[in-house]
Amino acid sequence: MINITFPDGAVRQYEQGSSALDIAKQISEGLARKVLAAEVNNEVWDAKRPINNDAEIKFLTWDDEKAKSTFWHSSAHLMAEAVEGMFPGVKFWVGPPLEKGFYYDIDLGDNVIAEEDLKKLEIKMAELAKQNNAYQRKEISKEEAVKYFSEKGDEYKLDLLSGLNDGGITFYTQGNFTDLCRGPHIPSTGFVKGIKLTSIAGAYWKGDEKNKMLTRIYGVTFPTQKELDEYLILLEEAKKRDHRKLGKELGIFTMDDDVGPGLVLWMPNGTVIIEELEKLAKETELQAGYKRVLTPHIGKESLYLTSGHLPYYKESMYPPMELDGVKYYLKAMNCPHHHKIFAAEQHSYKDLPFRLAEYGTCYRYEQSGELFGLMRVRCLHMNDAHIYCTREQFAQEFRAVNDMYIKYFKIFGIEKYVMRLSLHDPKKLGQKYVNEPELWIETENMVRQVMKDADIPFVEVQDEGAFYGPKIDVQVWSTIGREFTLATNQVDFAQGKSFKLEFTNQNNEAETPLIIHRAPLGTHERFIGFLLEHYAGKFPLWLAPVQVKILPISDKFLEYAKNVLNKLKIADIRVEIDERSEKIGKKIRDTELMKIPYMLVIGEREVNEEKISIRRQGKGDMGSKNLEEFIELLKEEVKSKKAVV
RNA sequence: GCCAGUGUAGCUCAGUUGGCCAGAGCAGCUGAUUUGUAAUCAGCUGGUCGGGGGUUCGAAUCCCUCCACUGGCUCCA
Numbered sequence: 001m002i003n004i005t006f007p008d009g010a011v012r013q014y015e016q017g018s019s020a021l022d023i024a025k026q027i028s029e030g031l032a033r034k035v036l037a038a039e040v041n042n043e044v045w046d047a048k049r050p051i052n053n054d055a056e057i058k059f060l061t062w063d064d065e066k067a068k069s070t071f072w073h074s075s076a077h078l079m080a081e082a083v084e085g086m087f088p089g090v091k092f093w094v095g096p097p098l099e100k101g102f103y104y105d106i107d108l109g110d111n112v113i114a115e116e117d118l119k120k121l122e123i124k125m126a127e128l129a130k131q132n133n134a135y136q137r138k139e140i141s142k143e144e145a146v147k148y149f150s151e152k153g154d155e156y157k158l159d160l161l162s163g164l165n166d167g168g169i170t171f172y173t174q175g176n177f178t179d180l181c182r183g184p185h186i187p188s189t190g191f192v193k194g195i196k197l198t199s200i201a202g203a204y205w206k207g208d209e210k211n212k213m214l215t216r217i218y219g220v221t222f223p224t225q226k227e228l229d230e231y232l233i234l235l236e237e238a239k240k241r242d243h244r245k246l247g248k249e250l251g252i253f254t255m256d257d258d259v260g261p262g263l264v265l266w267m268p269n270g271t272v273i274i275e276e277l278e279k280l281a282k283e284t285e286l287q288a289g290y291k292r293v294l295t296p297h298i299g300k301e302s303l304y305l306t307s308g309h310l311p312y313y314k315e316s317m318y319p320p321m322e323l324d325g326v327k328y329y330l331k332a333m334n335c336p337h338h339h340k341i342f343a344a345e346q347h348s349y350k351d352l353p354f355r356l357a358e359y360g361t362c363y364r365y366e367q368s369g370e371l372f373g374l375m376r377v378r379c380l381h382m383n384d385a386h387i388y389c390t391r392e393q394f395a396q397e398f399r400a401v402n403d404m405y406i407k408y409f410k411i412f413g414i415e416k417y418v419m420r421l422s423l424h425d426p427k428k429l430g431q432k433y434v435n436e437p438e439l440w441i442e443t444e445n446m447v448r449q450v451m452k453d454a455d456i457p458f459v460e461v462q463d464e465g466a467f468y469g470p471k472i473d474v475q476v477w478s479t480i481g482r483e484f485t486l487a488t489n490q491v492d493f494a495q496g497k498s499f500k501l502e503f504t505n506q507n508n509e510a511e512t513p514l515i516i517h518r519a520p521l522g523t524h525e526r527f528i529g530f531l532l533e534h535y536a537g538k539f540p541l542w543l544a545p546v547q548v549k550i551l552p553i554s555d556k557f558l559e560y561a562k563n564v565l566n567k568l569k570i571a572d573i574r575v576e577i578d579e580r581s582e583k584i585g586k587k588i589r590d591t592e593l594m595k596i597p598y599m600l601v602i603g604e605r606e607v608n609e610e611k612i613s614i615r616r617q618g619k620g621d622m623g624s625k626n627l628e629e630f631i632e633l634l635k636e637e638v639k640s641k642k643a644v645v
Numbered sequence: 646g647c648c649a650g651u652g653u654a655g656c657u658c659a660g661u662u663g664g665c666c667a668g669a670g671c672a673g674c675u676g677a678u679u680u681g682u683a684a685u686c687a688g689c690u691g692g693u694c695g696g697g698g699g700u701u702c703g704a705a706u707c708c709c710u711c712c713a714c715u716g717g718c719u720c721c722a
Contacts, residue, residue: 103717115650201717202648207720214650216717248656255711257695316720362722367646368713370720382722473722485722522722554679581679589683603681613682619681 003054003365020057021047021187034065035059038184044070046137046184046272062223066297072097074135074174074185074191075125075221076104081177084215087111091177093156093205093214100231105203108215109575114276118197118217125195132190133175137183143167145180146217156205170301192221194228231338238480243532244373250537250545250594252528253374260379262371263524269545272574273531274381274524276543278359280411281383281521288404290357290385292528295337297361301327306498307336308434312467318365334360335492335517342513344635347503349390352513353397357385359524374529383521388501388513401489401518405474408520410533411641417486418475421447421457422464431469434494443491443514444470466517468494478533486530490517537595538617540643541634548634549596550577551587553603560607564600564627571631590618597644598634616644 001013016022020038022447024031024047035047039058044066050055060067076095076644084090095104140148142161148171149157157180161169172181186192197219205211214584222228239245240560249255252270259265266274282292301320304310310317313332320327331337339355347354360382370376389397402419409417424440425435433440447470451458458472465471471490477483492515495501502510521527531539541547548568552561561577568575578587584601591599599615605624608613612630614622625633 017669085654113649199716200649203718204647207719209647213718215648218717255713261713343687367720369646369648369718371714376721381720384722488722519722524720551682553681556679583678583680583685584682585680586684587682592683602681605681615682 002051004051005054007056007058010029014051014417016052017050019048019050020059023057024059031059034061035268036061036191037070037184039066039643045182046135047187048134049137049184069097070184071186071191071223072102072221074189075219076102076124077135077172077174077177077179077181077185078128078189078221079121079197079217079219080104080106080179081128081175082121084177085124085385086117086121087113089155091156094160095179098218101198101218101458103216103218105205105216106214110158113200113215113217115200119198120218122195122197125192127198128175128262129189129192129195131175132188133187134188134534135172135174135183137185138171138173140169140171142169145169145171149180189211190225193423194222194225194231196220196232197226241478241480241530241533241536242373243375243478246532246537247374247529250532252532252545261368262366262376264374264377264379266524270528272545273528273539274545274621277383277521277524277527281357281359284404284407285355285357285385288355288400289353290355293338293341293356293358295331295341295358295360297331297332297363298328299331299336300330303336304329307339307495308467308498309333309336312432316366318363321624330363331360332362332364334358334362334382334384335386335495336499338384339495339501339515342386342388342501343499347388348514349503349505349511352503353387353389353393354513355385355387360384374525374532375482377523377525378522380525382518382523385518388496388503389502389516390505390511391514394446394514394516395450395453395508397516398447398491401516401520402450402454402456402472404518405487405489405520412534413643414476414534416477417556419451419458420464420473420475420485421451421458421460422466422471422473423460424460424465424470425463428463432463433465436493439493440465440470443493447472447491466490466492467494471517476530478530479536480533482533484526484530486522486526487520488518488522489520491515492517537641538597538643539595540641541597542638542641544595544597545574546576546594546596547573547638548575548598548600549591549594550575550600550602551584551591552577552579553584555579555581557602557604561600561602564602564612567627568631571635573631573634588615589631600630619644 002016003011004014005011020040021032021035037060038045038047039060040051040055062068073096080092080095083106090109090111091107093105095102142164145161146158147467160180171178172183172185197217197480199218201216201218202213203216205214220231222231250269251267252268254265255263256265288565317332318330320329341356342354361379362382363379366376366378387397423444426437429435429437469491471488473485474487475483476486496512496515501513503513505511550561550565552558558579565575565577588599595617597617601613601615611624611626613624614630616622
């Protein structure tokens with residue numbers, strides 16, 4: 001007998017070799033029907049895997065993220081079985097679960113798969129699921145596994161095997177499909193009910209663009225059709241919040257073939273938002289001791305050779321224009337220009353930290369396939385600044401930047417974010433990273449310490465640093481689930497040297513400053529793209545391009561309405577009037593769709609009472625007030641920067 | 646850049662196996678209407694069917710090529 005400890009601390013005895021599923025069955029059949037996998041001593045196991053020693057166990061059902069992963073990974077195997085049935089002889093790489101769903105990377109050989117085939121595969125998967133085949137685990141020696149895949153001629157699985165040690169290797173089989181897999185899996189295919197294969201994509205083998213491109217099929221499955229349907233509806237809803245759709249509908253931005261891909265034209269409504277954001281940045285940075293500068297959009301080749309950007313960055317810069325034998329590049333970053341401003345004057349340690357800020361316009365020739373709405377563009381306006389400081393000042397400055405991020409995130413109601421410490425890869429020193437092994441370690445430690453001291457949670461990732469130093473990237477998720485880097489805070493120990501930047505220290509010696517590059521609001525493009533999805537186009541009052549729309553019921557009340565318009569304008573409110581001879585219902589509908597926060601309905605009653613009727617976007621009629629009162633409310637709301645939910 | 650897909654009026658979309666001057670709704674314009682909290686009515690304008698080339702008696706429909714966009718990969722603020 002073995003002792004099994006349950007999450008509530010209860011200990012019960014079971015026969016040696018009982019599986020989690022056996023145990024669940026003894027508790028109740030209902031539970032057993034729901035168990036997808038089990039955590040055995042904090043490791044996820046197949047529910048049917050025999051337990052031979054005393055253990056702590058926890059049943060995993062659909063509600064548990066780990067069970068979902070197991071479910072989706074098992075679904076990937078199910079899809080692989082269907083694919084193998086359709087295209088015999090194909091080879092499989094890996095098929096991991098995702099946050100929502102799964103994929104499998106497949107070498108289809110000479111076969112081509114089209115979107116229509118996904119339907120067929122779904123049907124095939126449903127058939128196979130219905131057979132309710134068990135996922136059978138088998139421990140196997142490395143020799144035997146190598147033999148199996150050698151005979152199959154499967155170089156991919158052999159490659160996986162080469163990285164595995166003998167002893168821990170397992171095969172999983174369901175129906176006619178056997179895969180090298182560490183598991184775990186759900187008990188049988190019958191659990192998979194709602195099946196949707198979402199897309200086909202190419203993916204480089206091992207994520208390296210020099211390697212062969214495999215076919216990746218994405219899918220998602222659920223234990224019931226109903227849950228799948230609900231998920232698909234959710235996806236449809238998410239599309240409505242897409243910043244590209246909203247951007248067009250609300251007149252925020254546009255792009256044009258004749259201007260060029262990735263080049264954003266900010267329309268009047270978008271420009272209002274940009275100006276408000278810049279106002280916020282200016283106020284915030286002024287208080288934080290930054291000085292504003294303005295620099296040209298181009299620079300000579302020599303500038304980028306000095307900075308060291310050119311060798312690392314040339315591919316993503318617009319090609320140079322040549323004048324009188326000198327090459328000029330469009331700037332892809334503002335730092336070299338700022339460094340030259342630092343260099344233009346003598347600096348004493350007493351001047352430091354020296355902080356230069358600019359909403360700098362940069363041009364990056366991103367690969368065509370990388371462009372994506374506002375999130376990835378070729379002309380961007382960066383909320384950039386460079387801080388020149390001493391080593392002693394570094395910690396405090398770096399922390400102040402992080403604090404600024406958090407302050408901004410509060411204003412915008414950004415609750416979900418992760419700070420990511422991006423480190424170098426020692427193997428790539430001299431290639432992707434400047435060859436200063438000690439400085440890398442030193443600055444990485446400095447940043448790590450700052451984060452720890454400030455008690456800010458962060459994750460560390462290898463091989464993600466800037467070429468000149470480690471950085472903190474801030475990952476955010478828009479409400480529709482897109483993840484991207486919004487802000488960045490970088491240490492630079494290299495450019496100070498290469499630009500021969502100096503200050504005089506207490507001992508009257510020349511010393512090179514450390515440089516912090518930072519962009520808390522990222523770029524206008526990405527930030528506004530994010531905000532569009534974050535607010536679903538319903539911008540808080542302070543950012544709303546049009547804050548108030550006046551809706552006269554008929555032109556009889558136009559004069560009064562225009563009077564209101566002028567008073568609001570004088571109060572610095574962004575206000576418009578709808579003079580069309582449409583019915584009030586129509587005017588309201590159009591204004592609601594444009595997501596304008598306040599509507600003022602003006603008819604006979606308002607004129608007689610010298611009031612205005614207020615309607616709040618999404619909330620309906622709010623009753624009437626006199627105009628002065630309303631203006632005060634507006635001013636307060638603007639000042640609070642709060643979003644109405 | 647790579648893999649797969651899409652590209653028809655300002656927008657959202659129809660357009661059957663290639664075959665009468667390419668359609669609808671919304672928007673726009675003109676007129677009527679003067680309206681009380683999410684769509685008033687009528688008429689009209691508007692399209693080299695992404696560009697170019699080819700197959701064919703005939704192409705929005707088939708083929709090639711280029712461009713743009715979409716979903717991914719690589720890359721990234």
